[in-house]
Amino acid sequence: MHDTKVTTDVMNPDCIVIGYNEIDFAEHARRKRAEKGKSGGYHDLLTNSVLLGGERRTYMDLLNIVRERTTGCPSRLSAFELPSLGVAYLTSFLRRRGFSAAPVNSFNSATEQLREMLAGSPRAVAITTTYYVYDEPIQQIVRFVREQNPDVPIIVGGPRIQNLCSDQSPESRDGRLRPLGADIYINSTQGEDTLAAVLAALRDKGGDLSRTPNLIYRDPAAPDGPMLHTLTTVENNDLDENAVDWSYFDPSYYAPTAYMRTSRSCSFGCAFCNYPALAGPLNLSDLSTIEKELRYLCDHGVRNLIFVDDTFNVPLPRFKKICRMMIENKFDLKWISFFRCSNADDEAFDLMAEAGCTAVFLGIESGDQRILKNMTKFAKTDRYEYGIRELTRRGIATLASIIVGFPGETEESVKNTVAFLNRTQPTFYNVMLYYHDVLAPIENQREKYGIVGSGYAWRHSTMSWQEATDWKDYLVRNVNGPALMPGYGLSLWTLPYLLANGMTMEETVEFIKGASRLVIKGLDTDYLDPEPEIEEILRGLAAVRDGAGQGASS
Known part of the structure; x- marks a missing residue:
């Protein structure tokens, strides 16, 4: 697993940096299906998933089923085991500036690790939003953090926040951000320097954020009132100076x-x-x-x-x-x-x-x-x-x-x-x-x-x-x-x-071709028996392996 600690006291860090939250795809598909007459969002999902029985699942779900049938052992492959570059970059950026930062690469696979860290006294939690096109994954993380530690400030930044705030009046921004449930939002095309400034304010200035740019945050004196907005400035963080310093991580992380x-x-x-x-x-x-x-x-x-x-x-x-x-x-x-x-x-x-x-x-x-x-x-x-x-x-x-x-x-x-x-x-x-x-x-x-x-x-x-x-x-x-x-x-x-x-690449291509056939079969129905196609995929993979073995022996 990639959720290893950096070389710092992860129980009481200045910031816990939380990566991707992979929500339940079948449940997400059911909710999108309710909107299928209003927009094309559900239909776009159909050609990005397979129908297994009555549930929409990902290709990776199907691959895990195929691997379990092949090996007889449980398979839990997930692309989100890969080290999140956003988490690594922010952790490295903050460490360079003297902050103790603890990475949580994947919210799903590191729930217990995160629970332990939140039981301590972290100064803040930062949630990255790379890849998110809707709010539910962010809301789930916020709810979990609140349940474990209701007092820790939650900071959210990244592409999702930037998109929610773009070309919006302050009132509209408040209306879009408030349902996320966090305390502080960073509205910047980059945002890492702003995050460091927020942590400095929480550590050195009694939490006074009024002079920290690029923020939209809840007023501590009136948490249900209008949100506070600070001056907007443009960050220009040098790529050479801020390349990820992988020495902050154990190699098992990356x-x-x-x-x-x-x-x-x-x-x-x-x-x-x-x-x-x-x-x-x-x-x-x-x-x-x-x-x-x-x-x-x-x-x-x-x-x-x-x-x-x-x-x-x-x-x-x-x-x-x-x-x-x-x-x-x-x-x-x-x-x-x-x-x-x-x-x-x-x-x-x-x-x-x-x-x-x-x-x-x-x-x-x-x-x-x-x-x-x-x-x-x-x-x-x-x-x-x-x-x-x-x-x-x-x-x-x-x-x-x-x-x-x-x-x-x-x-x-x-x-x-x-x-x-x-x-x-x-x-x-x-x-x-x-x-x-x-x-x-x-x-x-x-x-x-x-x-x-x-x-x-x-x-x-x-x-x-x-x-x-x-x-x-x-x-x-x-x-x-x-x-x-x-x-x-x-x-x-x-x-x-x-x-x-x-x-192998040949096995991957063969599997994806089999999954493609399932996609086509599932376009016009809400229920599909996947077994015939799974058996066909297994036969195809066996043929690829046999061909590779014969090629090697010759």
Whole structure:
């Protein structure tokens, strides 16, 4: 397990940093189902899960069933066993500044550890919100903390808070934040420096937060009254100075599979994405910083790495330098990353393969050139096709991420995307229903595209969300060859974790193809006997293993 302590007294830390809370997926699906006539949210869930009997479950749930049938032993694989980069980064950041910080990597697997720490006298609890798109996981953690220690201040920050607060009046912000139940909210694109300032105020200033910027917090004198707002300032935390110092952690926390970041933000401006506007200009770590961190990780048992940079191969010359540096140092890492085919050449493909790249996430979004133009992708489908072919030729697995329903989408454009996937044959693909983010650049083109509504409940001049769900089903049923990979539970980012737990890439592909068949069978029903498909998956995996054994013996 990864929930080990840092080298500090974890019973009475200045801050407990709590990572991801994986809520019960079946229960979440039941609640989303009640909304299926109002928006496309439930339907998007259908192609990101499998139907086992009458319950919606994740691919990882299915994999654990398959592994138990194969081995006869319990299987409890979870992607959230991987070390949370957000938790590691904040813990390292605070320790560098003299605060004792205790990481709780996964709320679910470290409940008892957290209970023990809360029974002591922690100065504060900080909850990260990376990956959350709704509030329930945060609320569950807050309730647990309150039950164990009603007096400890609870601080919440990160992307979910930033999204809840964006373009809102103070009154609207209060209304959105208060149901979360915390005491202090950090509203900043970065926020780590603000967190350190909050801890300093709690320790040295009697809890007076009025001079700490970027805060929205409950008034201690009137906890049910209006929340207090402090001055907003822009943080600019240097990536080189604040790279994770892994020496604060026992290697069992991060080895053999870890996450790493070498940049912040994205230099592109896709019309559907608000991340560059929120994160600011692209900021890059120096090559020497990257080399130092990689060397430490490799020397302490890391063999699989997940680069989380949104555009790892941008700028291209820097990407090549990173690959050459990894090759020259003989780091012997297997790694995955985001990748832009439109920003690569043959030399880059060769270097990344030699440097140990095993898989890449490709933000293809559409196989129709007109839709790519609407999305401001600045990419050509022929370049995508070339990139997938060259990556595959070098043994690098590819995932093509697709959006259905973007403004301008038509029957023709969806069919062009299906033809593109069938022609290029990426290893995996995923498909998402278009989500209209009112903070993304596309919001400024409402009139142009006739956009009405937001989130998963929208329509525009060429399609409604209801029509888009039908076309999403059409795509899933008509793509032949690539395996449908979900965005939750078992995604491309779990491949290194699965490899570290004994699965081969061939076995993983075979399993995901079997799960894909279950997805299609579960699109039009609320109950499905999974046994025939589970048996088919078991036979397929056995055939893969037999083939591998015969290949080795020959």
